[in-house]
Amino acid sequence: MYHNLADLEVLLKILDSQGFIHNYELQLKRADGTYFWAIASLQYLSFNNESAILTVFYDINDRKNAETQLQEQNDFLQRIFESIPLMIALIDANGKLQWVNQEWENILGWKFQDFQTRDVLEALYPDSEYRQYVINFMQSAQRIWGDFKTQVRDGGLLDTSWTNVYLSNSQIIGIGQDITERKRSEQALKAQAEREQLMRTVAQRIRQSLNLHEILNATVEEVRDLLGVNRVVVYQLDSEMSGTIVAESVERGWTVSLNVQIHHTYFQAGAGVEYYQGRKRAIANIYEAGLTDCHIRLLEQFEVKANLVVPILLEVNSQNPGSHLWGLLIAHQCSDFREWEENQLDLLDHLTVQLAIAIQQSSILEQAQAELVQRQKAQVKLKAALAEKEVLLKEVHHRVKNNLQIVSSLLQLQSQTLKDPEAIKVLRESQNRIESISLIHKNLYTSADIGQINVAEYIQNLAASLLISYQLWPEKISLETDISPLSLNVDQAIACGLVINELISNALKHAFPNQQEGTITIILHNIGNKIELIIQDNGIGLPDNLDWRNTESLGLSLVHDLVTEQLEGNIILERNHGTIFKIEFTQLTLH
Incomplete structure (x- = not known):
């Protein structure tokens, strides 16, 4: 038994x-x-x-x-916790560590046995003030993630993120993950954004000012702040290969070197030839970089222990390709030796390109100020060239208009050889479209300013041309306009002309059957930076079942495409007492 x-x-x-x-x-x-x-x-x-x-x-x-089943469940849950790629730790109400999973031990390097008689929070967060911050976060009972610097067993700090779950027995389950890569990516993105912002700042200053002194001073200030170095200088070489510090941003407490002239044999002896070739240099320790003794003594005068050096190269001229070494952009670390990052050297390299542009622009300005007479002559030549260009542009518009007229005439001749009314109708519509574009070019070469188009005059001429084309008279169909004085660039004027051509043609063909009298109204207003174009008629209106956006009509399809794609606007159709097309688009600059 x-x-x-x-x-x-x-x-x-x-x-x-x-x-x-x-x-x-x-x-x-x-x-x-x-x-x-x-x-x-x-x-x-x-x-x-x-x-x-x-x-x-x-x-x-x-x-x-029941005990066996409970043990099996506990074993099952423990296997789940062990397989989850997160750190999991169980802490009792007194802060004593009760259990951790394998991921916790793998990431932090600690073992569960290490905390049988030791405070886990004290080991992970040895600084008492910071540890209290962690405890406050745990006791807040908020189900959010918090980022912390956690000390691993070998003494290093690890970026981690934790959230806590409170149990009914006052125990806490801490769930964490290693976010080192995420932090590294965030820092890289932040550094990249800061570099891009610096480049934009320098480029903006170059565009806003030709004062080289202001540009150089702003550059060294921004670079020192971004790199966190003790000093940033711009060193300009002279014809004798000596040089002067022409711009400096230096942290308080370090030697000021602005306007110091340096007569050093380093460049005179040809040792700096690599800078002529565009070489940039990062020195983490001046005593281990293979520098000459005199070069080291020079750097010691300014308390330099590490530095970044990038040459500022100017293009000689377009006829003789090559570079001239104007000077150096240098970042000094004086407080300690420093390992530099590759992107920091690249940043200075990109900045020297901007500085080269500023230097060349400033040089051009100085030459212009020193040679005022030649500048005035150049201005006269420039005005003559502009006048010649304007004449040439008017001639181009005139020729385009003539060519369009030829195409229109060819379509007219072709229509006279046809007997099919539908084919004749298609050719006439094409002819009207060409005429609307031709009018634009006519206005351009007859206008005093080839960059502006008299919209009111253009629309009046276009509408009158359409009435004649369809052999209608003012006593039958009247045209009313309310057009504000505004100007459009060529692209928008052509698109508007084609839209007006299609909608007025459509109204003339279909809105007033049986020689019915009526009115077509064109309204064009400027509302802020938007333009509102309204074309309406009091005719019989479009059929209610007609989806004008999806129709086989070429004219309406062309209107939809011109408004939405060419003008990048929107269009609304109203069918009250006739037909109203309301078009709205953003006004662009003239050129």
Whole structure:
């Protein structure tokens, strides 16, 4: 009946020698061959020189099964926690570490056994003030992620992010992840954004000012702030290969070098030839960079321990390709030696290109100021060239207009050879479209300013031309206009002309059947930086079932494409008492 007879025999011997009650868990076998768990309560009895053992069995099979099931669930949950790629730690209400998963140990380097007698938070966050900040975050019970600097076992700091889950028994489950790569990416993006901002700032100053002194001073100030160095200077070389510090931004407490003239044999002896070739240099330690003794002594005068050096090269001229070494852009680290990053050297390299542009622009300005007479002559020549260009442009517009007229005439001749009314209609519509474009070029070469188009005059001429084309007279169809004085560039004027051509043609063909009298109205207003164009008629209107955006009509399809794509605007159709097309688009500059 006993599942483990050897254990039972040992138990009986113990009881026999000690004489006390003992409870023992046994797995017993039923008559049907199945097993169950029970507690055997054994008592040693002695009376009348007789001895006996009283045995009482208690069935605990249900409890044992529940314990087994609970253990299996715990094992299952533990396997899940071990497989999750996150750090998981269980801490009791007193801050003692109860359990961690393998990921926690792998990332932080600590072992669970390290904290049997040690405070885990004190080890991970040794600074008491910072540790209190972590504790406050944990006790806030907010289900948010917080970023922290966590100390790993080897003493290094790791970027981590944690969130906490409070349990009903006051225990805390901490869930964390290593965010080192994310932080590195964020810092790289931030550095890139700062570099781009610096480039934009310098480029903007160059565009706004030709004062080289202001540009150089602003550049060294911005670079020192961005790189976090002690000093940034611009060193200009002269014809004798000596030089002067012409711009400087220096942190308080370090030697000022602005306007210091440096007579050094480094360049005179040809040792700086690599800078002529565009070489840039990052020196982490001046004593380990292979510099000459005199060069080291020079740097020691200005307390330099590490530096970045990038040449400022100017193009000689377009006829003789080559570069002239104007000077150097230098960043000094004086407080300590420093390992530089590649992107920091690249930043200075990009900046020297901007500085070269500023230097060349400033040089041009100085030459212009010194040679005022030649400048005035150049202005006269420039005006003559502009006048010649204007004449040439007018001639181009005139020729384009003539060519369009030729095309229109060819279409007219072609229509006279056709008998199919539909084909004649198509040619006439094409002819009208060409005429609308031709009018633009006519206005351009007849206008005093070839960059402006008299919109009111153009629309009046276009509408009158359409009335004549369809052989209608003012007494039948009247044209009303309300056009504000504004100008359009060529592209927008052509697009508007084609839109007006299509919508007026459509109204003349379909809105007034059986020689019905009516009115076509064109309204053009400037509303802020938007232009509103309204073309309406009081005719019979478009059919209610007509989807004008999806129709086989070439004219309406052309209107939709011109407004949405060419003008980048929108169009609204209203069918009240006729037809109203409301078009709105942004006014662009004339050129």
